[in-house]
Amino acid sequence: MNNLNTPKGDILIVDDVPENLQLLFTMLTEHDYDVRRVLSGKQALQVVDVEAPDLILLDIKMPELDGYQVCKILKSQEKTKHIPIIFLSALNDTFDKVHAFNVGGVDYITKPFQIEEVVIRVENQLRLLNMQREIESKNQELILLNQDLEAFSHRVSHDLKNKIHIINGFSQLIAQEFSHQFEPNVKEYFQYIHDEGKRMAEVIRDLLRLSQVQNIDIEYSTFNISEIVTEISDKLTAENKNRTVDFIISPNVYGRGDLNLIRIVLENLLENAYKYTAKTLKPRIEFGTYQQEGKDIYFIKDNGVGFNPREAEKLFTPFHRLHTDREFKGTGIGLSTVKRIIQRHHGDIWYDAQVNQGATFYFYLY
Ligand SMILES: Nc1ncnc2c1ncn2[C@@H]1O[C@H](COP(=O)(O)OP(=O)(O)OP(=O)(O)O)[C@@H](O)[C@H]1O
Ligand SMILES: [Mg+2]
Known part of the structure; x- marks a missing residue:
């Protein structure tokens, strides 16, 4: 992702003031981001629907759909609710921070923009997003691995359990029915088979139990x-x-x-x-x-x-x-x-x- 040739992230900027759009666009493309821009909330929803960006910079004060409303809609849709949204607001706007966080924003930037601040806030969010994705994929891997392992050990334990019971049963039968024909040390050997067989059955029982405890x-x-x-x-x-x-x-x-x-x-x-x-x-x-x-x-x-x-x-x-x-x-x-x-x-x-x-x-x- 941080390779020089690949962009660091796909960002959508939504602002009804073209100058703002242009400024942010230039700033972020210079920092190797892929940037898309739209002039209204309605356009934003359409663009996001076609291809979800990694992050949205969303102006609050816009005609028709304002930023809060757009955010609310995106957060209510399964497909788009995970996209982090940073609000943009002018210093003299009546900007309600609490409301911004309540509708699902993760951060905000106030205009006039400072390049460093914008870049840092964007990078922070994208870093968080990447970490989250990594955790999710690791989690998924772990779940699959665990399922494999559990199925495997369950299968092995069950099969082994049955087989060991058969071996134990027959060795005991031989020891009982034919012991009068045995040389003295053969009897001892059978006892050995019997003891070890019993131990093995116990180990399998304990292993089965260990794996069951997790799921019960x-x-x-x-x-x-x-x-x-x-x-x-x-x-x-x-x-x-x-x-x-x-x-x-x-x-x-x-x-x-x-x-x-x-x-x-x-x-x-x-x-x-x-x-x-x-x-x-x-x-x-x-x-x-x-x-x-x-x-x-x-x-x-x-x-x-x-x-x-x-x-x-x-x-x-x-x-x-x-x-x-x-x-x-x-x-x-x-x-x-x-x-x-x-x-x-x-x-x-x-x-x-x-x-x-x-x-x-x-x-x-x-
Ligand atoms: N009460 C105890 N006194 C001394 N050592 C203990 C005691 N309980 C456990 N241990 C030590 O901890 C180890 C692990 O205990 P654990 O019960 O898991 O295994 P185990 O008793 O060896 O075998 P099993 O799986 O048959 O219980 C034991 O092997 C033993 O060395
Ligand atoms: Mg023990």
Whole structure:
């Protein structure tokens, strides 16, 4: 656009005084603009209809249709409403700035014109316009890209999910029906296939969930969070008979949000607290709430391995983990799902942690 050979922008000047037109025309063509000029509001509307300019300089005081009226009409038409309009007014005109902005003008220039001022105001508007266009096209690109990606991951996850279930099912069947014919190490290999298959199914489930969270419609209701926390902790206790974890749950803590999504948040945070206290002598997980700046802050606190907060800036990005798979199994999708859900509730999540001194995750919802 700023190439020497191409004009910097296409400008339409509307003024019923030919001398004014000529002056502005000369000024702006000298500054490499493409300039069209008309002598009345009616002509302006016709010209704009044939080919919309990038910017209009519009005189206010004109016979028949005045500048305000022309502006109003252009702003009411889908095709022309985006064109920025700078009003031109004489110093001694009764010029109503507020009205000019109200009808949709973006700026004004008073006569007699000063070359520098006109050029600067025109350039400002065109720069804004270009930025706006760039943002729009980038946005459009992003939307398309995102749609592609979402369709792709959805498809892959669904296909993979079905296939992995088939592999898991058959390997389990073989292991059960033919185990008496196996050499001892074959049994071990099948166990390995089974464990990894199960993990893969979990990863796919988590990925699917992560992509769904973005699109799902939020249904608000008020519910007892303590009860959900208790349910989840009971389930974790039942599934892990070999572990004893002390749960301290503040009773009757209420919250408002999407019940299903908040359940996913709590599941992830509690599963983490549970997992990362597996090597702790007297594991303890606490759920509670407090008020800060008028907000209900909820927290889940554990006394597990913790982590170094200085290494944790990517904690909420998918697949980022602070522990190796050998130390603790996991894929690193949990907290990114949690963060997305909380963002969708216009809330926030943060943490407090130290190596070997546990971690606390705090969040609030709007
Ligand atoms: N309570 C916690 N204590 C210590 N480290 C934690 C805790 N919660 C999360 N982390 C760290 O943050 C990382 C990201 O957590 P996230 O829940 O996203 O993944 P994950 O637990 O590894 O895997 P999964 O996707 O199965 O949940 C973890 O890998 C772990 O290093
Ligand atoms: Mg996790």
